[in-house]
Amino acid sequence: MAVATISGLTVRYGNKTAVDGLTVEIPEGCVGLLGPNGAGKTTLLKTLLGFLKPTSGSGEVLGYNVATDGLKLRQKIGLMPEIDCHIPGMNAVTFVAYCGEMSGMPAAQALRRAHETLQYCRLGEARYRDLETYSTGMKQKVKLAQALVHGPKLLFLDEPTNGLDPDGRDEMLNLVRDVSHAKGLNVIVSSHLMPDIERTCDSVVVMRSGKMVRQGSITELRALDAVQWSVDLRTPSPQFQAAMEAEGATLITNAGSHYRFEFKKSPTEDIGSLLFAIAIRSNAQIRGFERASRSLEDVFMEAIS
Amino acid sequence: MIDLYLVRSALRDLTRTRNLIAAAVLVLAPGLLIWFLRLVALNRGGQFDYAAVYSLMSEKVVFGFVMVILSLVFCTSVVAQEVENKTIVYLLTRPIPRYRIITVKFVPALLVTLVTVWTALIIAAFSAYGLSHIGSSPLKHDLLLAPIGVLAYGTVFLLLTTLLHRPLIYGLLYAFGWETWVPNMPGSFQRLSLMAYLRVLAPHSTPEAAEADITSVLTPQTQDVISSHIAWVVMITTIVVAFALALYTFSVREYVPRDAE
Amino acid sequence: MIELVNTSRWYGQVIGINDVTCHVGPGITALLGPNGAGKSTMMKLITGQLRPTTGKVTVLGEKPFANPNVFRKLGYCPESESSYDTMTGREMVTMLAWMAGLTSSEIPARVSDTIEHVGMTYAADRKIGGYSKGMRQRIKIAQGIIHDPDVLLLDEPLNGLDPVARREVTGVLHGLADRGKCVVVSSHILYEVEQMTQDILLMHRGRLMAQGDIYQIRSLIDAHPHRIAITSDYSRKLASMLLESPDVLSARIDAEDATRLEIETRNPEKFYALFPELVLRNGLTIRRFYSPDNNLESVFKYLVNE
Amino acid sequence: MIPPIPAIPQQTVQNQNAPIADLSYRNYDGPLNSRAIRWWTIALAMFKLHTKPLSFKVIGALAMLPYLFVIVVLWLQGQLSTAGGGRPSFLVMTGLVDTTPGQKFALQFYNALGYQLLYLVILTLIAGAGCIASDNKNNALLIYLSKPITKNDYLLGKWMGLFLSIFTVAFGPAALLYFYCMVSFYSDGFFKDEPRLFLHMLTATGVTAAVFSSIMVGLSAWSKSPRITGAIVAAIYFAGQVVSFTLWRITSGGDANKDVILAHSSIGGAISGLSQVLYGVTVHTLRGRMKTGFHEVDYAPPSAFAMWGILIGLAVIGIAAARIKIRAVEVIS
DSSP states (O other), rough: EEEEEEEEEEEEEEEEEEEEEEEEEEESSHHHEETTTTTHHHHHHHTTTTTTSSSSSEEETTEEEETOHHHHOOOOOOOOOOOOOOTOOHHHHHHHHHHHHHHTOOOOHHHHHHHHHHHHTOGGGGGGGGGGOOHHHHHHHHHHHHHHHTTSSSEEEEETTTTHHHHHHHHHHHHHOOOOOOOOSSEEEEOOHHHHHHHSSSSSEEETTEEEEEEEEEEHHHOSSOOOOEEEEEOOHHHHHHHHHHTEEEEEEEEETTTEEESSSSSSSSSSHHHHHHHHHTTOOOOEEEEOOOOOOHHHHHHHO | OOOHHHHHHHHHHHHHHHHHHHHHHHHHHHHHHHHHHHHHHHHHOOOOOHHHHHHHHIIIIIIIIIHHHHHHHHHHHHHHHHHTTTOOHHHTTTSHHHHHHHHHHHHHHHHHHHHHHHHHHHHHHHHHHHHHHHHHHHSHHHHHHHHHHHHHHHHHHHHHHHHOOHHHHHHHHHIIIIIHHGGSSSSSGGGGGGHHHHHHHHHOOOOOOOOOTGGGSSSSOOOOOOOHHHHHHHHHHHHHHHHHHHHHHHHHHHOOOOOOO | OOOEEEEEETTTTEEEEEEEEEEEOOOEEEEOOTTSHHHHHHHHHTTTSSSSSEEEEEETOOOOOOOOHHTTTTEEEOOOOOTTTTTTHHHHHHHHHHHHTTTTTTHHHHHHHHHHTTTTGTTTTGGGGGGOOHHHHHHHHHHTTTTTEEEEEEESSTTTTTTHHHHHHHHHHHHHHHHOEEEEESSSSSHHHHHOOOEEEEEEEEEEEEEEEEEHHHHHHTTSEEEEEEEOOOOHHHHHHHHTTTTEEEEEESSSSSEEEEEESSSSSHHHHHHHHHHHHHHHHHHEEETTTHHHHHHHHHHHTO | OOOOOOOOOOOOOOOOOOOSSOOOOOOOOOOOGGGHHHHHHHHHHHHHHHSSSSSHHHHHHHHHHHHHHHHHHHHHHHHHHHHHSOOOHHHTTTSSSOOOOTTTHHHHHHHHHHHHHHHHHHHHHHTTTTTHHHHHHHTHHHHHHHHSSOHHHHHHHHHHHHHHHHHHHHHHHHHHHHHHHHHHGGGGHHHHHHHTHHHHHHHHHHHHHHHHHHHHHHHHTSSSSSHHHHHHHHHHHHHHHHHHHHHHHHHHTTTTTTTTTTTTHHHHHHHOOOOOHHOOOOEEEEEEEEETTTEEEEEEOOOOHHHHHHHHHHHHHHHHHHHHHHOSSSSOO
């Protein structure tokens, strides 16, 4: 079943067309919404929340019409905006409970849920501190908590890892993964960081200039026709590369000590032995190898060009 | 050449529509008030004392309010606005000595203030005296003194903005707290306020005070007299010292707020 | 080109950076570290916005604080998103080009070229107030490189850029580095950094934790335990063989995928050297071989989390 | 190279009777309040937020002083009238007390509100300058409007939160004074002479709070900086008062009851004018100069129609300004 069905949706601001005749069906699960800046992702999210009236076309989210049922929709959707936002003078618990109350939860329930979601978002004792003193990572967690507090069925995450350091990013991605895969929520993630999408999403929708240009599950999209192997050495080694080419492999890409080769002939049965043998011969040290697939970044670049 | 370009660019920023509207309101207000009073006087068949009305408008409204508020807003924004918008890093990492940066941003602020004050004075004078009596008005004197007032307040506010984190608040307190109360204090207290010296330089015959409420007549009217020589010396010293201090402060201070990391 | 000697900087009681000594030469250098590690403070010291509390900072041989001689050859792209919202992108770059000391005859062409270079020609004449994050970022980079500086510092320049823009900007930076300029880039996104450079400076809690070539740093870490995952049809046999080696600390077969064996070794260098021979000698078919710890991310984690 | 994370197995919806509870995250299917009262949630939260700062509490406490002063005056008058043996005391002469039945208590309430106005303005600035401006500054509007509430809920909640904060400070001490008078002067004809005083007091304090909140909400919505909003409101309030009063002085030429509308055509002037209308008092005072001596003057209440007109106009403009500005999304041109 589709979470959102959009057909022929056009949204204009003044004379600028942000979404242009978009037709797409967003499946359940965790979906990545990709596209270069200005592709209309944020506009699409805002339209799906009922903030913007479509100029033409129609959209249905969770069975509600986006043009007319904005309030009912927002009861079932949680939004984690891209920009920093908070209400000055409140601590995290008060803020999240307040957000819950605005979604209609009775005060006591909202407070209970606020603690529950903040704890789930790994915000410990800091939740009693004023929001203005928070670091970027903590602010992101509070933003996620306020989107979850009213128990939505669908979650919009706009650049959830923006500005986070590696630890914070890791934590956030684990949360997104968990909430979408273990807790049964439908999630739409918009992000510029392809590795984030690869780690959290099952499928992606790629937009460009307000239109959908590619959609599918990540595994499908990443599949390669040819058989390629990526090899990671300890240090870059031209000898290894030469030896591989002598064995009939073609170098596809090389970045630092990462190599990717394609075998024109049928792939060797025992690739491991082959690679190790070559490595020993060319005095290189293999740190890893695996059957290559296209990176999501390649898929993306191809889709939008 | 660079300086000229920067002055022009700062001027363009100062003369944005929003600022122009605010300035227009301030420029027109004294003139409109005068016209209103004139209409009332004519309707009642009474005498319209244009000299008294112009004096009131020029001293209380133009010098006392328009000039102060404009130099406050424009001159404190020279540094404060850049710091608040975090754009000051772009200026501070350019190969131009800091004293030149602040000067090229300060001059346009002064110019805009001065032009507005002049316009307000001219409109007020013509509304009060009319074309026929304009020759007898103290307008010329006021126009000549306006630059001194603008410079004095401008440099003081420039110093505030280089020194303080929130110059607008302190400037407001100074301009409308200190500068409105101190000149009216008894004894030599008034010597602590710039407005008192400005009044000496641009004297206006205040109309005989209308009868007042019982609470306001209790203030004693015993103030010492400031000579105009002293007034000139004080004004010029203030301008020079405040400007020099502002240039020095801006050259040695750090203006980068610590990020909330 | 940039030199810090025992540099420390405090904000009142709060420490920004603590006793950092380092030298940065031509080429791209990545400045890494978690939030609050002192990266921005270090950049502000180098770009002469702050003065060190103790120690010395020199750029091209001079102290940078309010020093026009340094600024003539230095470009900076700050982290904050805010810029002159009421100007258009072109106006802002033009103004800053004037201030950078370019002559009036060369400015218009130079500005257009630079804006084209960062891919902003299509929006150069729109007000910055209406720009998206990525567009602001590009204009900020444009103003940093307009005067062709010898030293360029960029604080999180790729933040908010989409993959296309990221490639373009990385390309621009490589171009500068190839011409012998000194480019310092701070970033959180390690996979980006890995694609960009091998020279890193790793900051943590205000201290400089590691500096130099990624591969050098990696071999330092080789002295510490390391996980390696091997996919083969003989997981159990392989496990028992590997466990005979004193360097292998543990072997674990994945609960879900019996072909995946994960071992932990305390001497990765030695393990990597010996493993190929073991495989070849025993004729084992290995289908996948990688270490989850073998990337900048885990290097970073390892150094930071102790 | 970022290694893929192994998929976490899909978990079926949690069994209530499972021996070990999953404490991480659960869905919420509990009760929901009706949507009609969501603005009230905002109002209450804002009330708590506005009244929390120490500055608000301190000024709020100071705002009780005028009513204490009035109690002292009433007590003193009681003492003086018994001691003076029928002659009017200096309190009556200076207009602080009016012993006319029907005016006696109303005048005290009117005076106290007049003295209190300055505190109320400062409180409005403290509480209200940021009420929408800081939401604009911190992008909180997006959070609000992404919840199932409408723009009107938001605006009404904000307005009501500010109104309640000011109203509490205006009405609270007035109610205390009313209670004091009721207890002390029951036998002096407190109810008989002025039966509708409570209603008048409620309206006067209510209108004051409502006008202040409407103007503040309107200006705050158009700003991103609470400080500048506060400065602008303060400037409009005080400058308006000075200008309108000066104009009145000049045009009326010393005649106390001529052109009074002019004296009342500012925010503060209109509020005090309306409260004079509501309480129905004639203000009695001394005017003049030291040299020439003083004479008695009576100010009659201004036109009720004009006062209501000015205040309702200001309030409507404020609310309309806020309504126009508040949008969930920035429209990019």
